[in-house]
Each structure stands twice: as C-alpha cells, then as structure tokens.
Amino acid sequence: MIELRARFSGKVALVTGAGSGIGRATAMRFAAEGARGVVVSDIDFDAARKVADEINGLAVKTDVASEADVIALVAKAKEAFGPIDLFCSNAGIGGVPGFESVDDADWQRIWHVNVMAHIYAARAALPQMIERGSGYLLNTASAAGLLTQIGSAPYSVTKHAAVSFAEWLAITYGDRAIKVSCLCPQGVRTKMLLGDDAGRASFLLPGALEPEAVAGAVIAGLADERFLILPHPEVAEYFRRKAENYDRWLRGMRRFQREVF
Numbered sequence: 001m002i003e004l005r006a007r008f009s010g011k012v013a014l015v016t017g018a019g020s021g022i023g024r025a026t027a028m029r030f031a032a033e034g035a036r037g038v039v040v041s042d043i044d045f046d047a048a049r050k051v052a053d054e055i056n057g058l059a060v061k062t063d064v065a066s067e068a069d070v071i072a073l074v075a076k077a078k079e080a081f082g083p084i085d086l087f088c089s090n091a092g093i094g095g096v097p098g099f100e101s102v103d104d105a106d107w108q109r110i111w112h113v114n115v116m117a118h119i120y121a122a123r124a125a126l127p128q129m130i131e132r133g134s135g136y137l138l139n140t141a142s143a144a145g146l147l148t149q150i151g152s153a154p155y156s157v158t159k160h161a162a163v164s165f166a167e168w169l170a171i172t173y174g175d176r177a178i179k180v181s182c183l184c185p186q187g188v189r190t191k192m193l194l195g196d197d198a199g200r201a202s203f204l205l206p207g208a209l210e211p212e213a214v215a216g217a218v219i220a221g222l223a224d225e226r227f228l229i230l231p232h233p234e235v236a237e238y239f240r241r242k243a244e245n246y247d248r249w250l251r252g253m254r255r256f257q258r259e260v261f
Contacts, residue, residue, distance in 0.1 A: 017091030019047025037081030064117035114158035
C-alpha cells in the first residue's frame with residue numbers, strides 16, 4: 001500500500017462516468033491512494049456530487065458525447081487542482097442489442113459515447129501533458145473490444161474502436177512521455193450488466209467482478225504501466241487463442257452463441 005500511495009500521492013486524477021460503477025470505485029480508490037485532487041465527472045450531477053463529497057473532490061456534470069463539455073471539464077479540473085496527471089476516460093454505454101433493428105440514431109449515440117469521448121478526452125488533455133512532459137491516459141474499453149460481444153453489434157464495434165484508439169495513442173505518444181493504458185474488463189456487477197433492478201440475466205454473471213475489484217486492478221495496472229489492464233485474467237487466454245487460430249475461434253464463438261441464445 002505504501003509503494004502504491006507513493007505512486008499516486010500528490011497527483012490530480014479526472015474520472016468520467018464516476019457517479020457509479022467502475023468510475024465511482026476508481027475515483028474512490030485514487031483518493032485512498034493519496035491523490036491530491038480527484039475530479040468526479042458524470043452526466044448525472046447528483047451522483048457525481050455524492051461521490052465527490054465523500055472524497056473531497058470536485059464534481060462536474062459532463063456529457064462526454066459533447067466535445068465542448070469535455071473541454072470545459074478539463075478547464076474546470078485545471079482551475080481547481082492544477083494540471084491533470086491522469087485522465088480516466090471511463091464513461092460508456094451498453095447500447096442496444098442486435099444489428100438489423102438498430103437505427104442510425106442508436107449507432108451515432110453509442111459511437112459518440114464509447115469512441116468519440118476518448119478522442120475528445122485526448123484532444124483536451126494531451127496539449128498540457130505534452131507541454132509538461134508527463135501525463136497518463138486511461139481509456140476504459142471492454143473485453144468485447146479484444147474478443148467480441150455476442151448479441152450487440154454496436155457495443156462490439158465501438159469497444160474494438162476504443163481499444164484501437166488507445167493503442168494508437170500509446171504508439172504515437174509513448175516516446176513523448178505520455179503513458180496510455182486500456183482497461184478491458186469482462187462482466188462487472190454494475191447497472192450496465194445487472195439492469196436497473198439488478199435482475200437482468202447474462203452469461204457474464206457467474207464470473208462478474210465487483211467494481212471495487214476492477215478499481216484494484218486499475219491501480220495495479222497503472223503502477224506497472226501496463227497497456228492492457230485485464231481484471232479478468234482469463235481474457236488474456238481467450239485473446240491468445242483468438243490470435244493463434246482465428247477461424248477456430250470464430251467457430252467456437254458461433255457455437256457459444258447458439259448455446260447462449
């Protein structure tokens with residue numbers, strides 16, 4: 001704990017989607033690890049304020065699908081605490097199931113929240129990080145971005161894009177002292193998985209983690225400066241099998257889809 005606190009002590013962290021779930025748990029953990037300032041951003045301001053009040057942070061209402069909102073968020077964070085050391089672009093949505101019945105409006109909404117939000121975050125935060133000569137970007141994607149999401153084309157496509165963008169950032173800015181990690185959890189016991197009444201059925205439930213466990217994996221991954229942060233270690237094995245024999249993996253996934261649906 002002491003070593004981890006040394007890594008995060010005095011840092012300024014900004015977390016989007018921090019009113020609940022993974023974002024909330026991560027913001028709370030940053031504060032516990034000694035961050036000097038934690039910015040709690042969420043489209044639900046009341047939820048963000050409750051979290052911020054617990055950790056003496058700053059609550060900011062933000063629609064991450066709006067670049068103007070993200071620019072304003074970074075400005076407010078800097079005004080309150082100084083330059084951002086760590087921008088956790090965490091907010092995301094599950095989208096709608098299927099493909100043929102998904103209309104353009106649904107595609108655009110999930111694209112903006114799950115992909116463009118990461119782009120807006122990097123555009124807003126990178127200039128000050130590059131000028132200072134240090135900075136960390138953590139983008140939350142999903143195991144679906146490495147594997148796939150059975151049943152939802154929009155979710156699968158946008159999470160693949162999120163992983164790809166994080167990878168591009170790491171390659172492009174890694175030699176300029178900018179660190180990048182990509183968080184790819186599988187099932188997590190949040191509203192996105194469980195539903196509003198915590199009664200939604202899903203094949204991911206048996207192995208689902210609590211948000212606090214994911215936050216712990218984030219802290220360890222950032223401390224090690226790992227690009228891929230995988231709270232579910234089995235995802236690494238699935239990803240390896242996919243790369244080794246793509247056609248066999250596709251056949252297996254089709255079989256799994258038949259079993260699930």
